[in-house]
Amino acid sequence: MTNSCDIVADPHFMPVGITPDLCRIRFARVRSETVRAQPFLDGRTPFTEGTEILLPVDEIAAELASQPNIHTPTILHVSFCGSTLLSNLLDIPGQSLGLREPAVQINLADAVVAHPEKVRKLAYVIETLLGRSVEGERTVIKPTNWANNLLPTWNERRSINPIFMVMAPRPFLRAVFRGGRDRLTYTMRTAQHLAPGLKDGLSRLTKAAGSTADPLQQAARLTLLTLSFQLLIFEEARIMGGWSAERVIAFSELHDDPAGTAARAAMLLELDISPAVITDHSKAILARNSKSPERRFRADEEAENNRVIEQHHGRTFDKALEWAYAEGLHLIIAG
Numbered sequence: 001m002t003n004s005c006d007i008v009a010d011p012h013f014m015p016v017g018i019t020p021d022l023c024r025i026r027f028a029r030v031r032s033e034t035v036r037a038q039p040f041l042d043g044r045t046p047f048t049e050g051t052e053i054l055l056p057v058d059e060i061a062a063e064l065a066s067q068p069n070i071h072t073p074t075i076l077h078v079s080f081c082g083s084t085l086l087s088n089l090l091d092i093p094g095q096s097l098g099l100r101e102p103a104v105q106i107n108l109a110d111a112v113v114a115h116p117e118k119v120r121k122l123a124y125v126i127e128t129l130l131g132r133s134v135e136g137e138r139t140v141i142k143p144t145n146w147a148n149n150l151l152p153t154w155n156e157r158r159s160i161n162p163i164f165m166v167m168a169p170r171p172f173l174r175a176v177f178r179g180g181r182d183r184l185t186y187t188m189r190t191a192q193h194l195a196p197g198l199k200d201g202l203s204r205l206t207k208a209a210g211s212t213a214d215p216l217q218q219a220a221r222l223t224l225l226t227l228s229f230q231l232l233i234f235e236e237a238r239i240m241g242g243w244s245a246e247r248v249i250a251f252s253e254l255h256d257d258p259a260g261t262a263a264r265a266a267m268l269l270e271l272d273i274s275p276a277v278i279t280d281h282s283k284a285i286l287a288r289n290s291k292s293p294e295r296r297f298r299a300d301e302e303a304e305n306n307r308v309i310e311q312h313h314g315r316t317f318d319k320a321l322e323w324a325y326a327e328g329l330h331l332i333i334a335g
Contacts, residue, residue: 004059008067011132015104016041016048018057018126022111022118025060025104025125027053032097032134039084040101042144061125071158072131073269075142076151076237077165078230079190080175080183081251086165087142088285089262095273097137099130101144109147113196120153127159138271146190148230149197151237162243163268164234167251169224169324169331173317174309176223184219191226198229211323216313220320228329235330258282 007013007027014035017026028048038047075090077083084100091098104126112119130141141160143150154160167175176183195201208225212218238247247268254261259282263275287296310317324331 002053004055004063007053007055008060008063008129011134013053014048014102015126015129016052016102017104018107018111018122019054022057022115022122024054024056025122025129027055030134032093032137035099035134036091036093036097038100041099041103042101042106043103057122057125060129061121064125064128067128069158070128070131071161072127073138073140073271074154074160074162075140075165075265075269076148076162076234077142077145078148078167078172078227078234079145079187080172080179081165081167082254083142083145083165085258085285086249086254086262086265087140089258089278089282090140090266090269090271090273092273092277092281093137095137095277096271097134097139099139099141101142102130104130105141105143105147105150109144109150109193112149112153116153119150120156123150123153124157124159127154127157131159140269140271145230146193148233149194151233152197152240155237155241158241161269162237162241162247163265164238164243164248165251165254166231166234166248167227169227169321170317171251172227173220173223173313173320174306177220177313178305178309184223187223187226188219191222191229194226194229194233198232201229208327216316217319220313220316221323224320224324224329224331228324228331232330258286 012029012031013027014030015025016028018024019026029050030048034047035041038045041047075083075087087098087100090096108119108123108126131139133139176187191205195205205225208221209218211221237243249261249265259275259279262278262282266273266278
């Protein structure tokens with residue numbers, strides 16, 4: 001029978017979920033090549049082998065107590081900002097392994113408001129488990145932006161070594177509206193999810209939702225509010241963690257110089273990967289769509305999509321941005 005000692009000693013056992021009472025962790029066995037092939041580890045596609053193993057949090061925490069502290073390289077990000085691309089650029093066989101949006105972090109993010117003390121204990125355990133090297137490959141975690149509300153907890157134990165991927169307001173509006181109803185719905189849910197953890201978050205959400213009767217204008221304003229919530233969480237975390245502004249990477253930087261930006265990120269995340277290796281690796285990555293690797297990426301198609309979005313929604317964006325700045329939303333970034 002596999003016990004807690006076996007699980008902690010073997011990084012092929014990945015935490016894939018937690019029980020509703022937050023007292024036990026679900027583990028499953030994985031292989032690097034299977035994990036690497038997944039755009040996301042959030043449960044949309046299978047990536048584990050064999051049956052799951054359920055073990056008490058207290059037992060795992062006791063086993064980890066004697067382990068050295070780790071600071072897991074972590075790509076924090078606002079939604080739809082190119083973070084999946086950056087994760088892919090830093091996912092290099094033999095050197096590093098990207099863990100994109102592990103489901104177990106989503107479980108924690110869902111529970112943090114209702115059970116802050118339990119999540120505080122669990123978060124460190126989970127980050128330590130996810131941060132173990134697999135077959136000599138350093139893991140680099142890209143949490144879902146849904147988990148941005150875990151940042152204060154991660155900072156308490158300094159369990160992560162982060163960069164912060166951000167996006168300017170207008171490109172963010174384009175990205176959300178470009179995704180249609182699904183992205184708009186997800187963005188509204190993100191605002192509702194993050195608001196309880198922010199000062200006056202719920203009242204600001206109510207005010208924004210009631211500020212206009214125009215459905216499209218309301219969607220644009222709530223989109224900007226969602227971005228501001230994420231940027232505010234990042235800024236507060238940077239101050240609390242003592243992280244310098246050089247750790248902030250804008251979408252525009254990645255868009256204009258993918259390999260160079262990835263090399264800069266590797267340095268900040270303390271990954272021993274040379275810029276030459278990243279540049280060579282990037283050739284194959286940049287040819288494919290990050291979220292749908294079976295499709296080729298076409299820059300002209302992306303530009304045309306953005307042009308069409310501006311044609312249809314440009315005036316809506318203009319009015320929403322006027323409202324956002326008048327309301328004093330936290331939207332000031334580089335890029």
